[in-house]
Amino acid sequence: MGIVYGEKNRIFTLHTENTTYQMKVDSFGFLLHLYYGKTVEFGMDYLLTYYDRGFSGGPYDVSDDRTYSMDILPQEFPCQGIGDYRSPAFVVKNEDGSISCDLRYKSHEIKSGKYALPGLPAVYAAGGEAETLEILLEDPVSKVQAVLYYGVLPKGDIITRSVRIKNAGENRIYLEKAASACLDFVSGEYDFISFYGRHAMERNLQRTPIVHGVQTIGSRRGTSSHQYSPLMILAAKETTETNGSCYAMSFVYSGGFQGEAELDQCNQTRALLGLQEAMFSYPLDAGETFYAPEVILSYTDQGLNRLSQNLHSCIRRHICRGKYKEAVRPVLLNSWEASYFDFDGESICRLAKEAAEAGIEMLVMDDGWFGKRDDDNSGLGDWFVNEEKLGMSLGTMIERINGLGLKFGIWVEPEMINEDSELYRQHPDWAFAIPGRKPVRARNQLVLDFSRKEVVDDIYEQICKVLDQGKVEYLKWDMNRSISDVYSAAAKEQGKVLYDYVLGLYDFLERLMKRYPDMLIEGCSGGGGRFDAGMLYYTPQIWCSDNTDAVDRVKIQYGTSFGFPVSTMGSHVSAVPNHQTGRSVSLHTRGVVAMSGTFGYELDLGKLTEEEKREIRTQVAEFRKYAPLIQNGLYYRLSNPFRDAVGAWAFVSEDQKEVLLNAVMLENHGNMTVSYVKLQGLKENATYKEQSSGRSYTGAALMQAGIPIPVEQSEYLAYQMYFAEVE
DSSP: OOEEEETTTTEEEEEOSSEEEEEEEOTTSOEEEEEEEEOOOSOGGGGOOOOOOTTOOOOGGGTTOTTOOTTTSOBSSOBTTSSOOSOOSEEEEOTTSOBOOOOEEEEEEEEESOOOOTTSOOOOOOGGGOEEEEEEEEOTTTOEEEEEEEEEEGGGTEEEEEEEEEEOSSSOEEEEEEEEEEEEESSOOEEEEEEEEETTEEEEEEEEEOOBEEEEEEOOSSSSOSSBOSEEEEEETTOOSSSBOEEEEEEEOSSOEEEEEEEOTTSOEEEEEEEOOTTOOEEEOTTOEEEEEEEEEEEESBOHHHHHHHHHHHHHHHTOOSTTSSSOOOOEEESHHHHTTOOOHHHHHHHHHHHHHTTOOEEEEOSOSBSSOSSTTSOTTOOSBOHHHHTSOHHHHHHHHHHTTOEEEEEEOTTEEOSSSHHHHHOGGGBOOOTTSOOOOBTTBEEBOTTSHHHHHHHHHHHHHHHTTTTOOEEEEOOOSOOOSOOOTTOSOGGGHHHHHHHHHHHHHHHHHHHOTTOEEEEOBTTBTTOSHHHHTTOSEEEOOSOOOHHHHHHHHHHHTTTSOGGGEEOOEEOSSOTTTOOOOOHHHHHHHHTTTTOEEESOGGGSOHHHHHHHHHHHHHHHHHHHHHHHSEEEEOSOTTTSSEEEEEEEOTTSOEEEEEEEEOOOOTTOOOEEEOOOSOOTTOEEEETTTOOEEEHHHHHHTOEEEOOOSSSSOEEEEEEEEOO
């Protein structure tokens, strides 16, 4: 069993194949955290210590026992108002204005299967794959109830956390903070690994010691953002890619978030992850319920790479859904960098013809096909086909593209509106704007109020009318600004609007999935501005970054790989000089980098030489050959591109019989030194033959000594080596 409760000691133990998570209901009814780490078969309550700590008070009911204080004890769901002065997971403002909550254990239930969260994405599992623990806590005065959810997926070493809050009292309350997961450690020194960035340079790895005070990451932008990923890792000081203890916390949510790591006065560490508390003040009247989004937890003592593999497997198998859950995605050509807004139906069809001749499987028409939309200053909100611009109906164009043997896809940006649009002129109150103030514009667009059902319904109906005009097999869902001027004309309480906005987004996407079950949806927010596990529940791939430069992408995809599988990373070969950096890199290097993602092209094939077109046909064939290994193999980071001269990574089949090594030289100097890349995950005693050279190596040799990357006089050369076990 994954979940065990001891009646005598009141200890809950959650077991996965390699880990144990343990907590205890103490004599006062507080739910204390005991342990999370490598498997133990023992009650870990001996770790709790009790001393008189100055200025650390205790609850009233402990009487004169000065050794008992919530300011010191490790907790599962720490509240503000019980004498704990560390960062709380839960803050409630009562109707009288007081901020106080004292949650005590009432009951629990252990259930087979994995819990679900209404209106929110969450990890799912088949009947025998998971168990659920629900623990009910209640404040005896206000009657605020918190049901702590724990989902246990033993085979994946995954534990999930979420919280359901119910106002079982008589008076209105306000939720001022609701973190979904808290990890309290009574000992140990940890590093805090987070992923910072900006538009076109997302998810750069940052590793810093957890020091006294609070280190905070997060987003106040209404989305998970380019600036920080809603993924955080705590790692023991000595932890490397292949060895050492580390913990992952990944937020299954696409709006604002807040992650915290705190070292307290007694050298104890607390990690919190949940909703962003800025602009959050969620009202609950008597009887009303609130669900906090889910956090995925995983632990390993085998290093960061194994931790990533745990998350990759969870997302591929238990977050992504639909036809393309684990399927190889079609190789596509997107029109954006080929033509931007300057196209018509004939030019799109010409692009499709070139794509078909190259062996590409899908043509995607990007921005500019709807309303009055010849640049990015108008038209958003008017989701009807501009047949005058196309020179034909959408249905006719799709038929012509399908006739070439290609699938067809289209771009949309449903959450946005331009002031120069028919929709805005009809419904200006549907856009976020604070009364009496001029709104902040970004990309000359405003944000639609998706917290309002009538707004979501209208845009949904508009877009469905477009999708019903032909066989649309791919939808690129974009969002090209952060949210500001948060004010809903329909809401009495503005502190709930951003959370309800995300629920509106999820409702829209859920309806799309059900209506078009065979359509592949790709998420995008200026590239990787909303790359999170929540979006992957609806869109099994996300455009990794608007930056398609292959050298930058080595770093962007490296950082992304810590929490997300390559099957979720939208990655394309684009033209050179690159449109974001001006850098020129060989077509081969661009192909090697893009193959470590969903793979496609973002350029005008008609401008290429015949030699380049032949190379693209070869690339497409190579990708199809390796795609099952790339999609389903175990991913290994073999270097750090922020530090090393080479960016290297590999895919190893689960049976360890196949390996695809990828390497890009990021530096080249006079009299260049040789880089040796050490592989991982092979059979030590097996012999592996490299396909192109015909040379054979033992697994031990490849892992212990590595393979030399050739030294050649050229910039940013890439190498792809396929090894197969010799039977």
